[in-house]
Amino acid sequence: MTDSRLIDLDGFRVAIDPARERADIVLDRPPMNIISMPQRDELRRVFEALDEDARVRIIVLRAEGEHFSSGGYIKGFLDASPEHVSHLAWNIAAPARCSKPVIAANRGYTFGVGFEISLACDFRIVSETCRYALPEQKLGQIPGSGGSARLQAIVGIARTKDIVMRSRRIPGRQALDWGIATDCVPDADLEKTVDALVDELRAFSPLAQRTAKKLLNDSENATVATAIELEGHCYSRLRQSDDFREGVTAFHEKRHPAFRGT
Incomplete structure (x- = not known):
């Protein structure tokens, strides 16, 4: 519909x-x-x-x-x-x-x-x-x-x-x-x-792209120290994602990653 x-x-x-x-x-x-x-x-x-x-x-x-x-x-x-x-x-x-x-x-x-x-x-x-x-x-x-x-x-x-x-x-x-x-x-x-x-x-991970956009928007007017802190939290969360695991695996297997957005 x-x-x-x-x-x-x-x-x-x-x-x-x-x-x-x-x-x-x-x-x-x-x-x-x-x-x-x-x-x-x-x-x-x-x-x-x-x-x-x-x-x-x-x-x-x-x-x-x-x-x-x-x-x-x-x-x-x-x-x-x-x-x-x-x-x-x-x-x-x-x-x-x-x-x-x-x-x-x-x-x-x-x-x-x-x-x-x-x-x-x-x-x-x-x-x-x-x-x-x-x-x-x-x-x-x-x-x-x-x-x-x-x-x-x-x-x-x-x-x-x-x-x-x-x-x-x-x-x-x-x-x-x-x-x-x-x-x-x-x-x-x-x-x-x-x-x-x-x-x-x-071709990129939709999850990583959403995270990057929100991080950059949220940290636009922040101090450098605050922006780095926010970046660290986002980086840590993405490390737990299926897309990050797929990206690392595809890199070592020398193939294009198949990201799913999870």
């Missing part, structure tokens, strides 16, 4: 390929893939549903057309209630909370909330046409879904001020140089680069 959270979606759709253990969340509101207020709630629910779906190992967030997203529906901000607006950052942080690896495939305009939800993903593969921006200053506003905070953690305060306070557009190559993007490829190569990353990630 199809999860009700995955159907009748506002401005996007979900495609699941059980054979490749992959789910695609596809923004599909041409021509600019504007993200509405209700859509943000639905995106959160979809990530939660896919996190619970045993068929899915890897999630890809992508879009139809030449632009990932030009951002939110501007008029919707004036119509939204204060209570609804207070949930914006929580909804857009759904990729970060998801225990599974999440890849953002960005091309063309990736502005506002489109940039913010991409920053919440684990990997950002961009094409050379990609332009990242947080243009809220042009509206007399600031980013409201975690964009400035996540960006500052990646590139530092000086570059974040340059992007946020000037509403600057950052090309894909510059995003790669600044550590925002994981990889930057020609536009025609975006899909196959994402496909290759999906296959690469699937």
Whole structure:
């Protein structure tokens, strides 16, 4: 039975390929893939549903057309209630909370909330046409879904001020140089680069990947000493796993491991 959270979606759709253990969340509101207020709630629910779906190992967030997203529906901000607006950052942080690896495939305009939800993903593969921006200053506003905070953690305060306070557009190559993007490829190569990353990630232990993601998220703002302590606890727990035993055995037998996620 199809999860009700995955159907009748506002401005996007979900495609699941059980054979490749992959789910695609596809923004599909041409021509600019504007993200509405209700859509943000639905995106959160979809990530939660896919996190619970045993068929899915890897999630890809992508879009139809030449632009990932030009951002939110501007008029919707004036119509939204204060209570609804207070949930914006929580909804857009759904990729970060998801225990599974999440890849953002960005091309063309990736502005506002489109940039913010991409920053919440684990990997950002961009094409050379990609332009990242947080243009809220042009509206007399600031980013409201975690964009400035996540960006500052990646590139530092000086570059974040340059992007946020000037509403600057950052090309894909510059995003790669600044550590925002994981990889930057020609536009025609975006899909196959994402496909290759999906296959690469699937080859690892799902248990070890979930552990690594949670550890890195939890220790992002910790002291080095605390982060090392957390790492030690996670390492110790994984030593008891079937996947670790399989990995060590496969290494000595010079074969590819067959991880089961236990």
